Structures are given as structure tokens and as C-alpha cells.
Amino acid sequence: MKELKHLNKYFKKYWLKLFFGIIITIVARLFQLIMPSYVNNSITVVEQYIKAEIEKSTAQELLLEYILIIVGAALLSGFFTFLMRQLIINISRYIEYDLKNEIFDHYQKLSLNFYKKNRTGDLMNRISEDVNEVRMYAGPAIMYGIQTLTLFACLIPLMFIKAPTLAAYTLLPLPFLSVLIYQISKVIHKRSTIVQQYLSTLSTFTQEIFSGVSVIKAYALEPQTNEDLEKLAIEGKEKSVSLAKVNAWFFPLMILLIGISNILVIYIGGKQYLAGEIEVGLIAEFILYVNMLTWPVAIVGWLTSIVQRAAASQERINEFLNQESEIKNMPTHEHTVKGKIEFKDVDFTYQDTNINALKHLSFTINEGETTAIIGKTGSGKSTILDLVARLYDTTSGEILIDDEPIKNIDLTSLRESIGAVPQDAFLFSDSIKNNIKFGKEDATDQEIMDIAKDAVVHENIMGFSKKYDTVLGERGITLSGGQKQRVSIARALIKKPQIYLFDDCLSAVDTETEEEILNNLKKASKNRTTLIVSHRVSSAKNADKILVLDDGRLIQEGTHDELNTREGYYKELYSKQLSEKES
Numbered sequence: 215m216k217e218l219k220h221l222n223k224y225f226k227k228y229w230l231k232l233f234f235g236i237i238i239t240i241v242a243r244l245f246q247l248i249m250p251s252y253v254n255n256s257i258t259v260v261e262q263y264i265k266a267e268i269e270k271s272t273a274q275e276l277l278l279e280y281i282l283i284i285v286g287a288a289l290l291s292g293f294f295t296f297l298m299r300q301l302i303i304n305i306s307r308y309i310e311y312d313l314k315n316e317i318f319d320h321y322q323k324l325s326l327n328f329y330k331k332n333r334t335g336d337l338m339n340r341i342s343e344d345v346n347e348v349r350m351y352a353g354p355a356i357m358y359g360i361q362t363l364t365l366f367a368c369l370i371p372l373m374f375i376k377a378p379t380l381a382a383y384t385l386l387p388l389p390f391l392s393v394l395i396y397q398i399s400k401v402i403h404k405r406s407t408i409v410q411q412y413l414s415t416l417s418t419f420t421q422e423i424f425s426g427v428s429v430i431k432a433y434a435l436e437p438q439t440n441e442d443l444e445k446l447a448i449e450g451k452e453k454s455v456s457l458a459k460v461n462a463w464f465f466p467l468m469i470l471l472i473g474i475s476n477i478l479v480i481y482i483g484g485k486q487y488l489a490g491e492i493e494v495g496l497i498a499e500f501i502l503y504v505n506m507l508t509w510p511v512a513i514v515g516w517l518t519s520i521v522q523r524a525a526a527s528q529e530r531i532n533e534f535l536n537q538e539s540e541i542k543n544m545p546t547h548e549h550t551v552k553g554k555i556e557f558k559d560v561d562f563t564y565q566d567t568n569i570n571a572l573k574h575l576s577f578t579i580n581e582g583e584t585t586a587i588i589g590k591t592g593s594g595k596s597t598i599l600d601l602v603a604r605l606y607d608t609t610s611g612e613i614l615i616d617d618e619p620i621k622n623i624d625l626t627s628l629r630e631s632i633g634a635v636p637q638d639a640f641l642f643s644d645s646i647k648n649n650i651k652f653g654k655e656d657a658t659d660q661e662i663m664d665i666a667k668d669a670v671v672h673e674n675i676m677g678f679s680k681k682y683d684t685v686l687g688e689r690g691i692t693l694s695g696g697q698k699q700r701v702s703i704a705r706a707l708i709k710k711p712q713i714y715l716f717d718d719c720l721s722a723v724d725t726e727t728e729e730e731i732l733n734n735l736k737k738a739s740k741n742r743t744t745l746i747v748s749h750r751v752s753s754a755k756n757a758d759k760i761l762v763l764d765d766g767r768l769i770q771e772g773t774h775d776e777l778n779t780r781e782g783y784y785k786e787l788y789s790k791q792l793s794e795k796e797s
């Protein structure tokens with residue numbers, strides 16, 4: 215329960231609305247309470263008229279008055295109930311909105327390690343399903359809770375004052391009803407959680423099948439996939455049926471217990487009436503009370519389960535909210551990045567895999583220099599770029615930017631000075647124009663076009679019917695690997711940052727296009743520090759410096775010409791790639 219304290223700040227934020235909501239809830243219930251006693255009075259008037267105790271005209275006058283009061287109270291109660299929902303349910307929607315924003319903001323601050331440790335489905339669930347459970351507490355639970363308390367506090371004493379014995383018998387079945395509903399709600403919740411989990415497994419499974427449909431078709435795996443899906447579907451059907459079974463008990467049980475209460479009122483009330491202890495109208499009044507109480511009593515059980523579920527969900531939410539990013543942003547002073555990069559005895563081990571990706575790595579890249587990083591697959595090239603962007607912190611050793619420890623530089627200003635093109639170019643399901651603009655929000659159409667020309671993708675884009683407005687991804691067309699890489703390059707170029715990080719971003723383009731792009735990059739990256747990771751010597755040979763990595767260690771360093779005169783990995787790779795090209 216202490217987990218729910220997290221919401222107190224939101225209750226404080228909306229306290230005025232909440233306060234009026236509570237007052238209005240109480241007022242709405244009080245108007246509702248007026249009605250049964252006037253129903254009693256009306257029946258008593260009829261009884262008195264039948265017994266000829268009052269004149270017909272008096273009876274008519276009194277009945278009209280009581281009916282008007284009943285209708286008036288019902289209308290007012292209805293009006294205040296509407297206001298109550300408007301206030302309290304709206305507050306829960308505001309809190310839901312605030313909480314979702316808080317979680318999303320926090321997610322964005324967390325490091326890549328966090329995303330690797332937690333599955334996307336789990337992140338999504340906490341921000342949607344769990345927040346929804348919490349909303350049920352912040353809105354409906356509070357609203358029904360106050361309603362129930364008001365009714366209990368007013369109605370039960372009133373019933374005991376009017377007819378103590380009848381009140382005791384009438385109220386007798388209600389606690390059982392409450393406990394029963396609580397138990398059933400618990401079972402329903404347990405089984406519906408299982409159904410939910412199953413549904414998310416099913417959607418993950420189908421999503422993967424749809425994404426990989428070309429592989430499934432190419433390998434003729436449809437029968438196998440159908441079989442797997444059928445197994446999942448049968449399992450799901452059984453779980454849903456078991457949920458439906460408990461659900462089926464809910465309303466019949468409620469009706470049964472209300473029926474028992476009503477029968478008790480009529481039986482005990484009837485006996486008391488015959489004994490001349492009460493008037494017949496009181497029986498009708500009590501039947502109305504019972505029906506007014508049944509829902510709140512049933513709700514006590516339901517509310518308990520809502521609060522428990524909300525506490526469990528808030529605990530899961532807090533678990534993420536309490537996590538801090540391992541990458542701490544503690545700038546010591548303002549610094550405008552110029553672009554000198556120095557690695558001093560850097561060691562880096564990935565936490566999740568324990569892979570020691572970089573070992574005692576030291577090198578310096580001067581401001582404005584272009585450096586190529588070459589090495590076998592898995593030698594640590596991409597890791598170097600990730601460390602420059604401070605996506606991770608070094609395990610030991612130090613990285614300096616412009617002779618300043620990287621940790622002293624404000625993270626946002628560091629990342630704003632970097633234009634990165636990752637290995638697996640990721641483009642959003644949006645227009646090509648917006649994907650490029652991602653690098654510079656206020657870029658003009660002309661700028662976007664010029665940059666796309668530099669990235670040698672303009673011609674391709676103009677070939678699409680909607681040109682730069684062509685939508686990519688699930689909602690639109692799929693670009694080829696090479697086109698994706700070039701749009702991704704355009705996105706980095708338009709930013710005009712101090713440091714460029716190109717991670718094997720020309721691997722999917724032919725050598726001619728590669729050369730054209732490299733020439734354009736040379737112009738674009740003039741006076742800007744550029745790191746190019748590549749497997750191809752052609753991408754590296756014009757660099758000011760080439761670093762050759764092997765298993766996380768720097769094994770060679772120099773210009774193309776220098777390295778070509780020395781025996782070693784680079785010379786071998788160059789001869790190999792040259793002979794491949796010639797053949």
C-alpha cells in the first residue's frame with residue numbers, strides 16, 4: 215500500500231477539484247437518501263385513505279407533494295452524480311496523463327543498459343496496463359469508496375432508528391455478499407491476469423510471424439507456424455473459458471443475496487406489520503434501502519481488489535521510476551565541443567554479457583581529423599563510437615573531449631555535437647522528409663534536398679511518386695538497405711555537428727556510390743572530426759589516420775600509405791580487397 219504514496223503529489227496537485235468532488239459525492243448520496251422515506255409516506259397516505267382516515271382530496275394533495283419531492287430529489291441526485299463523475303473521473307484521467315508522462319520522461323533518461331535488461335513488452339505494459347490499474351484507484355475507487363462510506367454512515371443509523379429489528383435482519387446477508395464478491399474478484403483478477411499474459415504472448419508470436427513472413431514463406435514453414443499458433447490458441451481458449459466460468463458466478467450470486475435480503479425484509483417486516491409494530495410503508499422503504507445498499511456492499515470487495523491491484527501495479531512502476539541512469543550528467547562547467555577525442559588506457563566490459571570489448575585502448579584524434587577504424591567483426595569498433603557518444607561509461611581508463619574528461623561535459627551538449635549513423639540504420643514510420651529533419655527540426659525543403667544529394671539518395675527519392683513525402687515503414691514503402699543507410703547519412707549531415715560517427719554505414723552501397731558519398735562526406739566533414747568504422751579499405755584509405763583493432767586492442771595505427779608499407783592486418787586486407795576488385 216505504501217507504494218501508492220507516489221500518487222499523493224498528484225492528489226495534492228488536483229486537491230481543489232478532489233475536494234469539490236468529495237463534497238458533491240456526499241450531496242448526491244444525501245439527495246438519494248430522501249426518496250425512500252417519501253415512498254413510505256406515500257404508501258402510508260394510500261393506506262390511510264383506504265382505511266378512510268383521510269379525505270380523497272387530502273390524499274391526492276399529499277401524494278402530489280411527495281411525488282414532486284421524490285422526482286426533485288431524484289433529479290438533483292442525478293445532477294450531482296453527473297458532476298461527481300465529471301470531477302473525480304476526470305481527475306483520474308489527469309493523473310493517468312501525468313503518470314504516463316512521468317514514466318516516459320524517466321524511460322528516456324535511462325541508459326542503453328536498462329533497455330537491454332528489460333523487454334520492450336514489459337516497458338510498454340508498465341506505461342499502459344499498470345498505469346490503467348493505478349487510474350482505477352485514483353478515480354473509480356475513490357469515487358465509489360466515498361459513495362459507500364456516505365451511504366453506510368447515513369443509512370445504517372437511519373435504518374436502526376426507524377426499525378432496529380428489521381434493520382438487523384435486513385443487513386445480515388450483506389457482509390457475506392461483500393466477502394463473497396471480494397473472493398470472486400480475486401479469482402477473476404488472477405484468471406484475467408493469466409488471460410492477459412497469454413494474449414501478450416500470442417500477440418508477440420503473431421507480430422514476429424508477420425515481421426518474418428518472408429523467411430517463413432521462403433522456408434515453407436507455414437504448416438509448422440500454424441501448428442504452433444493452434445497450440446497457443448487452444449491454451450488461450452482454455453484460459454478464457456476458465457475466466458468466463460468465474461465471471462458467470464458474479465451476477466447470479468449478487469442477485470441471490472439481494473433476493474435473500476428482500477425476502478427477509480418482507481418476512482420480518484410483514485410479521486411486524488401484522489403485529490402492529492410498524493406501518494406497511496416502512497417495508498417498501500426498507501426494500502429500497504436494501505437495494506441502495508447492495509451495490510455499495512458488493513463494491514467493498516471490488517474496491518479492495520482494485521486497491522490491491524493498483525498497489526501491485528504502482529510497485530512495478532516505482533521499480534522503474536527508482537532506477538537511475540548509470541550515465542550521470544554532472545557537467546562541471548559549460549563547454550562547447552570542438553572535436554578533439556582522446557582515449558587513455560580505456561577498458562570496457564559490457565555488463566550484461568561480460569564481454570571485454572575494449573582492452574587498454576589509447577589513441578588521440580585531433581580536432582577536424584578524419585579517422586577510420588578497421589578490424590575484424592566483433593573487434594570493438596562500434597563500441598568505440600558508443601563510448602564517444604557516452605552511451606556507456608568506460609569500465610576503466612578515461613575519455614577526453616577537447617582535453618576535458620567526457621564526464622565533465624553536459625550530456626545534451628555532447629550529443630548535440632554528434633551526428634551518428636548507426637550500423638543498422640533505423641528510420642521512423644514517417645515521411646522521408648521528416649526522417650531527415652530529425653537531425654535538424656527547422657531544416658527547409660531546399661536544405662533537405664541538398665543534403666539528400668550529398669548522401670546520394672536524392673535521385674532515389676525523386677523516383678517515388680510522393681517524393682520526399684513518401685512514408686516509410688509499416689505504413690508505407692520499404693527502402694532498400696543501401697537507401698536506408700543513405701537517408702540515415704543525410705539525417706546526420708543536416709545536423710552539421712562537430713563530430714561525425716559513421717558506423718559501417720556504406721556496407722550496403724555499391725563501390726561507385728560509396729566513392730561518390732565519400733567525396734561528398736569529405737567536403738561536408740571539413741574541419742569536423744569524423745570517425746568512420748568500416749570493413750572496406752576503400753572507405754578508410756583517404757582518412758588522416760587509420761586505427762586497426764583486433765579483439766579490443768589497437769594493433770596498428772597510421773595513414774593508408776604508412777600501413778601499406780608495414781606487414782600486418784591492414785596490408786593483407788588491402789591486397790585481398792584489391793585482388794577481389796580486380797577479379
Ligand SMILES: Nc1ncnc2c1ncn2[C@@H]1O[C@H](COP(=O)(O)OP(=O)(O)OP(=O)(O)O)[C@@H](O)[C@H]1O
Pocket residue numbers: 564566567569571589590591592593594595596597598637718
Ligand atoms: N550491446 C552489447 N551488449 C553486449 N555485448 C555487446 C554489445 N555490443 C557488442 N557486444 C560485444 O562486444 C564485442 C565488440 O562488439 P562491437 O560491436 O564493438 O564490434 P565491431 O567491431 O563493431 O563488430 P562488427 O564489425 O561486426 O560490427 C563483441 O564481442 C560483441 O559481441
